[in-house]
Every structure is written in structure tokens, then in C-alpha cells.
Amino acid sequence: MKSFSFALATASTAVTLGVASPAIADEQAAIDGCIDRLRAEGGPDAQAGGEILSSEFSEAGTLVMLRDAGGTVWRCIGYNDGTVGELTVAQAADDGGGAMAGASSEPATTTVQVRFDAGTSGAELTGTLSPGSSTRYVLGANNGQNLYVRVATDTDGVFYQIFNPDGSFLLEQMTPDREYRGELWQSGDHVVEVINRGNGTAGYNVIFGID
Structure with missing residues (x-):
């Protein structure tokens, strides 16, 4: 039983005679996946x-906005199989001491599975990181393909690094003013990790391309 409740009527609440259309069922699966994550x-x-708070269904992924009990607003991209491609803080709540309400004192690491829309070879995602936290973006790619990564932020203290499928470095810690473009030499899940080593919350965009 979910402990979340609908604040706004969405497509998933408009079920006639208890029979959900395929689109509504897909949206509900995405919402449930975001709640679980x-x-x-x-x-x-x-x-x-x-x-x-809201949900916007599309075949490419459902955008779900949620607010937790502490007042923090989260942005989630969910899919019709219940998996989640992205979960990030959209608006952090303040507990009066300058920290996110209910947040752990330990830095957090979030993992995001990157998916490209059909017919495309790239994606752009946005994220927010508290001090000391990181997000690991996972991209499946093959030996011989080319990877492009660009991180854009106005906040000091943000870095990124790239790992090969075997866990070795493809690119050691780099500042956002330098983009990466290079040929891959392993097949499997490559990880691009964006890290906030600054003292404040950092917002950023990250662009991926594989060809």
C-alpha cells in the first residue's frame, strides 16, 4: 500500500467503470515505480x-513530480514497466538550519539509467546535488563506439568522471569547462558520475551522445 496520495487529479484517476486504458495503466506503473524509488x-x-503533485504521460517516459513528508519536491522519470530512469531533487526543503529536512548527514549517491528516445543518439538530463553527493549515469555502449559528455553548471565545485564497464577510469575527475569526446574500448555499462564537491546545492545539465 503506497503512503503517497494524489494531490491533483491526473489521467490515472480518470478510470471509467474501473477499467483503465493502456495509457492510464502505463502511467500508473510509472508513478508506482517513482514512489517505490x-x-x-x-x-x-x-x-x-x-x-x-502531477504526472505527464508520454511514450518516452512519464514525468512525475512528488513532494515528500518533509516538503522536498522530487522530479522523477518513470517508464511503463515500472522502472525509473531519473530521480532528482527539484526543490529542497529547508529544516531551518540550512539543510534539507530529514536529510542524512552522509553524502548520497543516486543511479540513473540513461535512455535515448527512439531514433536518437543522445539525451540531455538535469539534476540537483547537495554538497558531497553524486549522481551516476549508466549508459550501455559497445567497443568502438564514440561517447560524448558535456556537463554545464553555474556552481563551483562540480566535477565529473567516467568509468569503463570493468570499473576502471575512462576519464578521471574533470571540471565541467572541458567536455569529453572519445572512442570506447569496452562493451557494457559505462558510468558517468557527476559530483558536487562544493559547499552549496548545485544544479546542472548533462548531455550524452553515443554514435
């Missing part, structure tokens, strides 16, 4: 419950 990774405030 938030409860697993969002800390005590997320486990305590919250509300779904």
Missing part, C-alpha cells in the same frame, strides 16, 4: 509519505 532512496521523509 523515492521511498527507497529519499530518506526518512520519503518513507513517511507524501503526495503526487
